[in-house]
Amino acid sequence: MAAEADQVADLPRDDGLAGKVAIITGGASGIGQALAVAYARAGAASVAGYYPGDPHDVSATVEAVQGAGGKCVPIELDVRDSEQVDRFAQAALDNFGRLDIAVAGAGVLRRAPLAELDDASWSDMLAVDLDGVLRTLRAGAARMSGPGAMVAVSSIAGGVYGWDDHAHYAAAKAGVLGLCRSLAVELAPRQIRVNTIIPGIIESPQSLDPVNSLGPAGLQAVGHSIPWGRVGNVDEVARAIRFLTSDDAGYVTGQQLIIDGGLTVRWPS
Numbered sequence: 001m002a003a004e005a006d007q008v009a010d011l012p013r014d015d016g017l018a019g020k021v022a023i024i025t026g027g028a029s030g031i032g033q034a035l036a037v038a039y040a041r042a043g044a045a046s047v048a049g050y051y052p053g054d055p056h057d058v059s060a061t062v063e064a065v066q067g068a069g070g071k072c073v074p075i076e077l078d079v080r081d082s083e084q085v086d087r088f089a090q091a092a093l094d095n096f097g098r099l100d101i102a103v104a105g106a107g108v109l110r111r112a113p114l115a116e117l118d119d120a121s122w123s124d125m126l127a128v129d130l131d132g133v134l135r136t137l138r139a140g141a142a143r144m145s146g147p148g149a150m151v152a153v154s155s156i157a158g159g160v161y162g163w164d165d166h167a168h169y170a171a172a173k174a175g176v177l178g179l180c181r182s183l184a185v186e187l188a189p190r191q192i193r194v195n196t197i198i199p200g201i202i203e204s205p206q207s208l209d210p211v212n213s214l215g216p217a218g219l220q221a222v223g224h225s226i227p228w229g230r231v232g233n234v235d236e237v238a239r240a241i242r243f244l245t246s247d248d249a250g251y252v253t254g255q256q257l258i259i260d261g262g263l264t265v266r267w268p269s
Helices: 002-009 030-042 059-067 082-096 119-129 131-142 167-190 215-225 234-244
Strands: 021-024 045-050 072-076 101-104 148-153 192-199 256-259
Touching: 021 030, 021 082, 030 045, 030 059, 030 101, 030 234, 045 059, 045 082, 059 072, 072 082, 082 131, 101 131, 119 131, 119 167, 131 148, 131 167, 148 167, 148 234, 167 192, 192 234, 234 256
Parallel strands: 021 045, 021 101, 045 072, 101 148, 148 192, 192 256
Antiparallel strands: none
C-alpha cells in the first residue's frame, strides 16, 4: 500500500494551469507574492502589479518565481487609476499573448475610529479595497478571449465579522462579496468564473503592522482562539486561490471560501 501511495503522490498535476497566464495585484509581498510562486510551480506565468509606495521590493517576487521555474513580469500599478489598471492587464497579452486569470489582491488597511473617519479616509479606502477590485476584474474580463477565472480577496473583517475602528475597511471588504456574486452571474455565459476568498487571521506584512492591525503580539495572542491552534500563512491562502482558478474548481463560481482554521465556526467560549 505504501508503494501505491508513493506512486499516486508522484503523479503529475493536471489542474489545467500549465501554460496559463495570471494578473495579480498586490504582487510585491504577502498573498500576492505567494500566489505568483504557486502559479510558477503549476506552470503558469504571471504579471505582478506593485505599488511604488510599497516598502516591499517586487524584485523579491520575481526572483522567487524564477527560483520556482516560472516567469513573472512586474508592473508598477495604482489600482485607483483605471488607465493604469488597463495597462497592467494589457501587459499579460503584450508579454505572454493571453490572459486566463485575474486576481485582485491589492489592499490597504488603516485604523480609524468613527469620530476620526472623515470623508477623505473613507473614500481613499474604498478607492483601493473595493473600486480597485472592480477595475482589476473589469480590465481582466475585457482581455479574456476564452474561459477564465477571477478571484478577489475579501477579509474576515467585513466578510464575516465587524471590526471596531475599521468600519471603512470592513465596508469595502463586504462590498467585494456582492460585486463578485454579481459578476459571477454576468460573466457565466462567457465561461468566466468569479469567486471570493475570505482570509481569517493570516500572518502577513499587513497583519504584522502594530499600528493599523494586530501586530506580532496580537497575532500570537489570537492564535490560541483558533481551533487549528495558530494563525494562517500566506502560502495557505495562495494555494486556495490557485485551486479556485484551476480546472479542479471548474464548476465553482459566485462562492466565498473562508480560510480561517475554523475560527468562524467555533462555539464562543
